[in-house]
């Protein structure tokens with residue numbers, strides 16, 4: 060999940076509906092159903108792209124994915140989990156060894172501390188199991204709503220909220236689904252627009268579309284499946 064800084068209005072593209080040549084669009088609540096339907100059709104296999112075999116592995120991978128690509132995280136986690144396969148093992152690990160394994164994901168001092176302190180709390184408070192509620196997950200070091208939503212939605216199939224990463228934030232703005240920029244407020248707007256049974260899929264769909272078509276700097280509007288539904292579409 061990549062960094063957000065500077066991606067809006069970057070390059071030769073900006074968030075102005077004027078570029079659509081004056082086309083008008085219905086309010087978000089009138090378009091969202093069709094947007095979700097078309098994105099499901101476009102990306103039938105949309106899913107979390109962080110490799111994992113358990114809720115604990117997913118939690119750690121998601122913490123490591125801050126300011127880093129999922130591809131890079133997927134190179135690091137097999138080594139990390141082979142060496143420290145359980146929360147107890149990771150909690151007791153030598154900090155410098157953990158740092159050396161995760162170094163290429165960036166911010167490795169902070170990330171090493173977060174994943175080891177989260178692992179320690181999972182052991183000491185939650186009996187070695189990653190908790191299944193938002194409130195409990197938010198007590199883990201390094202875990203905010205985005206990470207908690209990833210774990211709940213992907214590992215436990217619990218739709219408590221919507222993951223808002225850099226792609227979801229960018230696409231929600233471009234598609235006119237929110238005027239907010241704060242991720243928690245974006246999440247609130249999306250939760251009001253989309254039925255709860257779509258909350259988990261919606262973030263996968265927007266992340267897939269962001270990675271494969273609606274690039275931060277050069278969105279490929281000419282090839283976009285939701286072109287007709289997008290108030291920010293560049294003229295074809």
Ligand code: SF4
Nearest residue numbers: 273278280283289292
């Ligand atoms: S790529 Fe699609 S979603 Fe992104 S700005 Fe262009 S038309 Fe809108």
